[in-house]
Amino acid sequence: MQFEILKDALVKAALEAGLTEYEIYYMEESSLSAETLGRELHNQSSSTTDGISFRCICNGKMGYAATELLTPEEMAGLVETAKSNALCIESDDPVMIFRGSDRYAKLPESDYALPTMASLRQNALDLSGRIFDKQSGLPEGMTVDNATAGFSFGYLVNVRLFNSYGLDLSNRYGMTQGGAEAVVQLGEEKESGWKVGLLDNASSIESIASEALRKAKGKMQPKLVESGPCPVVFAPDAVKSILATFIGSFSAKEAQLGLSKLAGKEGTEIAAKCFSLIDDPMYEKNPAKTAFDGEGVATRRKYLVRDGVMETLMYDLTTAAKAGKASTGNGKRSSYNSTVQIGPYTLIVEPGNRSLDSILSSAGSGVYVDTVKGLHAGADPVSGDFSIESAGFRIENGRLGGPIHSFTIAGNFFDLLKNIREISDTLDFTPSGLSGVASPAVWVEGLSIAGK
Numbered sequence: 001m002q003f004e005i006l007k008d009a010l011v012k013a014a015l016e017a018g019l020t021e022y023e024i025y026y027m028e029e030s031s032l033s034a035e036t037l038g039r040e041l042h043n044q045s046s047s048t049t050d051g052i053s054f055r056c057i058c059n060g061k062m063g064y065a066a067t068e069l070l071t072p073e074e075m076a077g078l079v080e081t082a083k084s085n086a087l088c089i090e091s092d093d094p095v096m097i098f099r100g101s102d103r104y105a106k107l108p109e110s111d112y113a114l115p116t117m118a119s120l121r122q123n124a125l126d127l128s129g130r131i132f133d134k135q136s137g138l139p140e141g142m143t144v145d146n147a148t149a150g151f152s153f154g155y156l157v158n159v160r161l162f163n164s165y166g167l168d169l170s171n172r173y174g175m176t177q178g179g180a181e182a183v184v185q186l187g188e189e190k191e192s193g194w195k196v197g198l199l200d201n202a203s204s205i206e207s208i209a210s211e212a213l214r215k216a217k218g219k220m221q222p223k224l225v226e227s228g229p230c231p232v233v234f235a236p237d238a239v240k241s242i243l244a245t246f247i248g249s250f251s252a253k254e255a256q257l258g259l260s261k262l263a264g265k266e267g268t269e270i271a272a273k274c275f276s277l278i279d280d281p282m283y284e285k286n287p288a289k290t291a292f293d294g295e296g297v298a299t300r301r302k303y304l305v306r307d308g309v310m311e312t313l314m315y316d317l318t319t320a321a322k323a324g325k326a327s328t329g330n331g332k333r334s335s336y337n338s339t340v341q342i343g344p345y346t347l348i349v350e351p352g353n354r355s356l357d358s359i360l361s362s363a364g365s366g367v368y369v370d371t372v373k374g375l376h377a378g379a380d381p382v383s384g385d386f387s388i389e390s391a392g393f394r395i396e397n398g399r400l401g402g403p404i405h406s407f408t409i410a411g412n413f414f415d416l417l418k419n420i421r422e423i424s425d426t427l428d429f430t431p432s433g434l435s436g437v438a439s440p441a442v443w444v445e446g447l448s449i450a451g452k
Helices: 002-016 072-086 117-137 204-218 236-250 252-256 317-323 356-363 413-418
Strands: 022-037 040-058 061-067 142-144 149-163 168-186 189-198 228-234 277-280 302-306 346-349 366-373 385-396 399-412 420-423 428-432 435-439 442-450
Touching: 002 022, 002 040, 002 072, 002 149, 022 117, 040 072, 040 117, 061 072, 117 142, 117 149, 117 168, 117 204, 168 204, 189 204, 189 428, 228 236, 228 356, 236 252, 236 346, 236 366, 236 385, 236 413, 236 428, 236 435, 252 317, 356 399, 356 420, 356 442, 366 399, 399 413, 413 420, 413 442
Parallel strands: 228 366, 346 435
Antiparallel strands: 022 040, 022 149, 040 061, 142 168, 149 168, 168 189, 228 442, 277 302, 277 346, 366 385, 385 399, 399 442, 420 442, 428 435
């Protein structure tokens, strides 16, 4: 196997360079994708990349180097580059090569194989085709526009991690995803709806296409909403987008740099008692599971927030050493040549006990937000302030009413957490590489709406 040959060459070069603490990280990624526009194939691509990195401790500093030139002869130069880089480091942050955890979760062996390009093309055509096929069921005068698109994507990843303490870990994961954007037209008006999901069973294409079309036609002939404070129920997709924007506040690195308002908040109440947030690297619905992070630390399911109380930030080895804590296994590496970055695996907003219909009934009136746009431009991840363009539906007499758009929701993420009233009982999961978010709908009080 190529990795074993490269590993032996790196170990030999490290010993000759006088290095006793080092780590080897290898990643191979293969991906295929296909896209359609209208009923025609629009684009397809494939790629395979693999590379290896070497980290070492020299004079108390961590040096790093990576390459895609995978020959035994290249490995000696890789070691020398990493050693030289260590001598240039000025940071006094603690560094370490991890000796290994006592126990690693045993994951089921993945039998995933990349789909063929032909099958991906067919999936993409089926996703957009199903939307066109449903045109006869649309309201009179409404049609499916040729801007309707489908895509399918398959990828497979192999990871190896070996270090000077004999830690030798491997992982293999992959998944096939699909998505569709339905565009419908009524007169001069056009609206679109988007849905992404795993293509993991026979009904996946049907459910993705149906949801995309439902979202698109539900937005047709929207009205404006009155400005002012009102109850807001966020759809699962909207909750996921908001969490993805502000999850950096749960990073120990951001907290230690003074860039998170959650610094020093562990063990204190930061949210409503009905809110719990879990980070789970072994979430059953996410095919991209991992038993170890980018530093070799065992991963585990953990509550970031339980019943409103923040239990922990996310730590890697360096931030944990600075805080006098153990790493939470959140030192992630997105590729063979990336540095260690703190991040979540699958974020899960723990569901409540009531259905969405029941929550809407209790809310009585207000706004149901199913789309948020421009979060990265309209949100400050440090302060938590946001002002975001949104679209959704009125809540009238305890039920979803007509569509509304062109309104802005303003507030603060940390206040939002405290003002959560209720959480629905059904999770909706969206994968994203080694990460993902699963969330129910969330009812929030105290937000301001800027409409007409």
